[in-house]
Amino acid sequence: MSIAAALGDVQRDNLQGSPQPQRRGRFVPYLLMLPGLLWLGVFFVIPLVTLFMMSLQTAVPGGEIGEYEQTFHFANYVEVLTDPSYYTPLFRSFVYAACATVLALLIGYPLAYFIAFKSGRFRNVFLIMVIAPFFVSFILRTIAWRQILADEGPVVAAMKWVGFFSDGIGGIYPSALAVVLGLTYNFLPFMTLPIYASLERVDPKLVEAAGDLYAPGFTGFRKVTLPLSMPGVVAGTLLTFIPAAGDYVNAALLGNSKNTMIGNRIDYAFLNTNDYPTAAVLSFVLMACILAVVLVYVRRVGTEDLL
Amino acid sequence: MARSTDVTQADGDLTLTNLTKRFGDFTAVDDLVLTVPQGSFFALLGPSGCGKTTTLRMVAGLEEPTAGSIAIGDADITYSRPYQRPVNTVFQNYALFPHLDIYENVAFGLRRRKDAEVDRKVKEALELVELHHVMRRKPGQLSGGQQQRIALARAIVNRPAVLLLDEPLGALDLKLRRQMQLELKRIQTEVGITFIHVTHDQEEAMTMADTVAVMNAGVIEQMGSPIDLYESPNTAFVANFLGQSNLLPATVTGADGDDVLLSDADGAFRVPRARVAPGVDVSAGRRVLVGVRPEKIHAELLATAGDAPSHGNFVEGTVASALFTGVSTQYEVATRGGDVIGVFVQNLRPGAVFDPGTAVRLSWDAGFAFILDGSEDPNAGAHVDDEAAD
Numbered sequence: 001m002s003i004a005a006a007l008g009d010v011q012r013d014n015l016q017g018s019p020q021p022q023r024r025g026r027f028v029p030y031l032l033m034l035p036g037l038l039w040l041g042v043f044f045v046i047p048l049v050t051l052f053m054m055s056l057q058t059a060v061p062g063g064e065i066g067e068y069e070q071t072f073h074f075a076n077y078v079e080v081l082t083d084p085s086y087y088t089p090l091f092r093s094f095v096y097a098a099c100a101t102v103l104a105l106l107i108g109y110p111l112a113y114f115i116a117f118k119s120g121r122f123r124n125v126f127l128i129m130v131i132a133p134f135f136v137s138f139i140l141r142t143i144a145w146r147q148i149l150a151d152e153g154p155v156v157a158a159m160k161w162v163g164f165f166s167d168g169i170g171g172i173y174p175s176a177l178a179v180v181l182g183l184t185y186n187f188l189p190f191m192t193l194p195i196y197a198s199l200e201r202v203d204p205k206l207v208e209a210a211g212d213l214y215a216p217g218f219t220g221f222r223k224v225t226l227p228l229s230m231p232g233v234v235a236g237t238l239l240t241f242i243p244a245a246g247d248y249v250n251a252a253l254l255g256n257s258k259n260t261m262i263g264n265r266i267d268y269a270f271l272n273t274n275d276y277p278t279a280a281v282l283s284f285v286l287m288a289c290i291l292a293v294v295l296v297y298v299r300r301v302g303t304e305d306l307l
Numbered sequence: 308m309a310r311s312t313d314v315t316q317a318d319g320d321l322t323l324t325n326l327t328k329r330f331g332d333f334t335a336v337d338d339l340v341l342t343v344p345q346g347s348f349f350a351l352l353g354p355s356g357c358g359k360t361t362t363l364r365m366v367a368g369l370e371e372p373t374a375g376s377i378a379i380g381d382a383d384i385t386y387s388r389p390y391q392r393p394v395n396t397v398f399q400n401y402a403l404f405p406h407l408d409i410y411e412n413v414a415f416g417l418r419r420r421k422d423a424e425v426d427r428k429v430k431e432a433l434e435l436v437e438l439h440h441v442m443r444r445k446p447g448q449l450s451g452g453q454q455q456r457i458a459l460a461r462a463i464v465n466r467p468a469v470l471l472l473d474e475p476l477g478a479l480d481l482k483l484r485r486q487m488q489l490e491l492k493r494i495q496t497e498v499g500i501t502f503i504h505v506t507h508d509q510e511e512a513m514t515m516a517d518t519v520a521v522m523n524a525g526v527i528e529q530m531g532s533p534i535d536l537y538e539s540p541n542t543a544f545v546a547n548f549l550g551q552s553n554l555l556p557a558t559v560t561g562a563d564g565d566d567v568l569l570s571d572a573d574g575a576f577r578v579p580r581a582r583v584a585p586g587v588d589v590s591a592g593r594r595v596l597v598g599v600r601p602e603k604i605h606a607e608l609l610a611t612a613g614d615a616p617s618h619g620n621f622v623e624g625t626v627a628s629a630l631f632t633g634v635s636t637q638y639e640v641a642t643r644g645g646d647v648i649g650v651f652v653q654n655l656r657p658g659a660v661f662d663p664g665t666a667v668r669l670s671w672d673a674g675f676a677f678i679l680d681g682s683e684d685p686n687a688g689a690h691v692d693d694e695a696a697d
Contacts, residue, residue: 203402206405209396209398209402209403209404210404211388211389211390212367212369212394212396213390213395213416215390216390223415
């Protein structure tokens with residue numbers, strides 16, 4: 001925003017043709033962009049290039065395990081892409097992430113709506129409650145879900161009481177359901193907060209105006225509030241889906257070997273078999289898949305603010 | 308509640324009967340009785356917090372009355388939902404839907420009601436406000452004045468029996484406001500819908516409305532045509548809120564034919580009995596307020612003025628301050644009797660006429676003065692913050 005404003009100033013100065021502020025103003029926008037560019041360079045571009053170089057490495061002939069030399073062996077990609085054992089975990093990652101995103105949206109939207117419009121003077125309390133879990137480690141919270149979903153835990157007990165499970169048969173942990181629930185739980189704040197931010201900006205007068213123009217209640221919500229909160233929904237779903245698709249902690253802690261996600265395979269290749277090139281290739285494949293899904297999604301939803 | 312008549316089709320005069328709204332201990336609207344004739348341009352004028360916006364919101368159905376009833380023609384709409392009433396609102400700051408273009412904003416109400424002629428009606432409404440060329444733009448791309456007119460078109464296109472306007476021109480600058488006042492008046496005359504216009508701007512109310520109701524502290528102080536209210540205010544609040552007034556405490560000394568005779572420290576006055584506010588006792592010895600509008604006062608240099616007029620109605624004093632405003636100069640004159648009187652003198656010649664410190668004589672025609680109840684605060688309504696939003 002400030003960069004755009006600074007650029008605007010430069011243009012105005014050019015129009016006025018006053019040489020003094022023009023010279024001073026020309027470098028200001030670049031100067032302001034510098035911290036951002038440095039950040040992107042150090043924490044995004046350099047690691048990305050390093051990872052890409054790693055994906056093209058080959059094992060040193062006769063070397064130890066984990067010893068690789070820099071080559072440009074693009075066949076690494078062919079090798080991974082033609083190995084069917086990666087297809088299922090990759091597919092699973094997207095299905096789990098999609099399920100978790102939908103669940104998080106179903107829980108997060110009403111929650112954000114409640115906080116934005118109905119929480120009154122307790123608004124800040126509720127917002128803190130949404131953020132509060134961040135004060136506890138991600139791993140610890142996920143392990144806690146093991147206890148919650150365990151066969152002896154409260155959820156299974158409640159389900160047995162209702163008659164959903166019979167004694168001795170059925171359980172939630174470990175299972176795909178447990179993984180999806182874990183993902184949903186862990187990324188819920190990333191869904192809730194952007195939606196809250198966009199709902200909070202919706203002028204209540206607009207809802208009144210909708211009521212005045214024959215769109216009361218749910219129709220007004222559908223025609224006015226929901227469209228105006230779409231930027232938040234898009235941001236929230238992306239912030240949930242992208243990390244969820246690459247997640248491996250939830251599958252590792254709440255699933256079993258039948259619930260392996262692509263993240264677990266990357267983790268395994270990196271840390272257990274020290275197969276760095278394969279891990280790097282998998283990372284790029286995952287990145288490309290996520291990018292493709294996101295592009296299609298954003299085009300479909302069509303929020304001009306994002307693309 | 309049995310509803311034999313279809314309220315959505317109601318038509319006729321708008322009647323408020325004993326309408327009351329309380330928020331906890333605070334009475335925002337107090338036992339309001341009001342009839343707005345069908346097709347009139349009606350203004351509810353008052354300072355912030357006087358209850359005018361609450362009244363409007365009750366008519367719109369956005370607020371439920373604590374007591375009393377609202378009817379249009381024969382149909383009681385007191386408890387109807389906003390969308391059931393033949394009432395539409397032009398909201399303060401317009402409340403245009405930012406995600407829809409101008410066409411869809413105007414079409415919004417028609418589409419919800421499954422109107423068969425959306426396109427024709429929308430184009431007609433945009434034609435009416437002379438903005439058909441911005442049809443495909445978003446509200447954010449329009450100027451304040453254009454947004455105002457779109458808000459009007461969006462409400463009018465539904466052909467309500469009553470159109471409510473909540474401080475419609477409050478966000479516009481002075482020049483645009485003047486222009487929109489004429490525009491609103493033209494549109495109202497053209498469509499013939501009852502307009503109820505809520506404002507704290509007395510000039511806005513007077514230039515547009517057929518009838519103005521001055522509201523203060525939840526009640527209507529006085530209602531009438533702008534000229535009636537201005538020339539014959541019934542209360543100190545109305546006298547001060549609509550324009551400016553000099554209200555001088557005086558004592559009734561007697562009567563002379565159709566005139567009431569009075570005196571104060573500055574001299575003797577007379578005011579026709581017809582100019583006494585209703586309900587004010589003008590028997591000899593009563594304390595009253597004598598009111599004169601600043602522009603009705605004639606000021607002359609005391610040194611060159613002739614003999615004092617024998618009929619009274621003059622005071623002598625010294626110019627305390629002079630404020631040159633272009634068209635006129637506004638003087639404050641400190642009288643010998645200790646009052647301060649405001650005088651507007653038209654600048655018929657270039658420059659101000661009197662310098663501060665000059666001794667002047669102020670006089671006025673007896674028929675231009677008026678008499679108010681002596682127990683009223685002469686400053687009521689004079690210093691209300693008329694810029695604050697209600």
